[in-house]
Amino acid sequence: MKYNFDEVIDRTNTNSLKWDGLEKLYGDKELLPLWVADMDFKAPQPVIDAIKKQAEHGVYGYTITTDSFYEPLIAWLKKRHNWEVEKEWLTFSPGIVPALSVIIRAFSDPGDKIIVQTPVYYPFFKVAKQNEREVIENELHFDGTHYTMDFEDLERKMTPDVKLLILSNPHNPVGRVWTKEELIKLGEICRKHNVLIISDEIHCDLIRKGYTHTPLAAISEELRDHSITCLAPSKTFNLAGLYASTLVIPNHDHRMKFQRLLQNQATTSPNTFAVPAFEAAYREGEEWLEQLLDYLEDNLTFLKNFVNERIPNVEVVEPEGTYLIWLNFRKLGLDSRELKKLIQKEAKVALNEGYTFGSPGEGFERINIACPRSILEEALVRIEKAIKKID
Structure with a gap:
């Protein structure tokens, strides 16, 4: 079957750590979350069907x-x-x-x-x-x-x-x-x-x-x-x-x-x-995975083109695997506190701060691109606007 990874699924009010946990973890529930490593996509249909069948059995x-x-x-x-x-x-x-x-x-x-x-x-x-x-x-x-x-x-x-x-x-x-x-x-x-x-x-x-x-x-x-x-x-x-x-x-x-x-x-x-x-x-699940990998590759291409063309003072570290992309913000000359403020307070986006991965991560941010392209684009536009204010 053909899967639609462009579909935007509302995950709020589902006890989602990624979405409903924003206020507790970041102090702002209005952030656009591209942080924790789960996807904003439905699981493969055979998995959904298997869970439904188990649920209908009624004994847990x-x-x-x-x-x-x-x-x-x-x-x-x-x-x-x-x-x-x-x-x-x-x-x-x-x-x-x-x-x-x-x-x-x-x-x-x-x-x-x-x-x-x-x-x-x-x-x-x-x-x-x-x-x-x-x-x-x-x-x-x-x-x-x-x-x-x-x-x-x-x-x-x-x-x-x-x-x-x-x-x-x-x-x-x-x-x-x-x-x-x-x-x-x-x-x-x-x-x-x-x-x-x-x-x-x-x-x-x-x-x-x-x-x-x-x-x-x-x-x-x-x-x-x-x-x-x-x-x-x-x-x-x-x-x-x-x-x-x-x-x-x-x-x-x-x-x-x-x-x-x-x-x-x-x-x-x-x-x-x-x-x-x-x-x-x-x-x-293999059919779903193969379609997912193609979609993630297109998201990565979109990310790289956007950053290269519109946020040239940010660099994408070319990944070989995963849907977690390492972004280098060091050219902005901001310390960790200033970079965190830029991303969260000015851009209103939730990413993973690089310093949390150890001191070599200072000046970096991790972004999760396993989301519909419209959400990825909105996050990048917000970051672009925030950076332009300090240029």
Whole structure:
């Protein structure tokens, strides 16, 4: 079927964090929200149909995961990423960030160090600090247009008390789709220092044409046994509110340790609607995804053309994947407080401030382009007008 991604769907008064949470989070409910990473699009129709069928059943008791829950994902990973995953490697989690918290407690102790590659998804900092671990920043190298890993800095920071490295693959917010060669080099350093890699691959299906996502654990047996991969349909199919994620943990000892701690928290069961949605998405959602990727590519082209032509003192960092675009405002010469005021108070747009992703994000903003083009255009026009007032 043909999906209409131009349709503007009113999400207000639906308990939407993105829309209804504006006043609490930003102090202004009139902002146009292009911040948190969910889409303003309806999920694939097969997912909607599966949820409706479950709702009509009328009994919403405790839920289990059976073979039918994992089989569509296994087939999806094989077809989309040429990655053969065995069912026993998989374990359910009610979200990736909660899983990170369990992993941190299972494989490190209070006071141990965890490496993140900044600028990076800010909950990585929060979940580490909440569990009394020290965050070590391995800052990505930025040449003005492109980000790469700084392996020399990473090697220097591999002290004996570093236990984990959290990898964002594809990277949020800079949009890099790490190459196989980069991942091999990263893996060599981590294995040498016995540092377990936690690979957050939640954006793995949102890849632009010309780029290929490489699952870290698919590269070699050594990396397979030295990593934990976090996956979810939430970004791919816009199902974040269902809280259904899967971890790939091929190493038996690692898997048992994680599952024991997860069971102690009584968080091993998905909600009633997550199961049919999860299965339908991976079994029947590919047609929707392919149309989505085309629409996102057109939105990106629109964004780049608009910025280049009408806001030339802002730069778009060319993404390779995800629908989260990293915008460079440094030419404006504003500090973080001034930039925040410009975007929120003057332009009346809600973006993610770059500094929240770590100090290398100072002067940047993250914009979510997974919305109807009319909303994206309105946000850019507002930003353009606000910048012209200070020129």
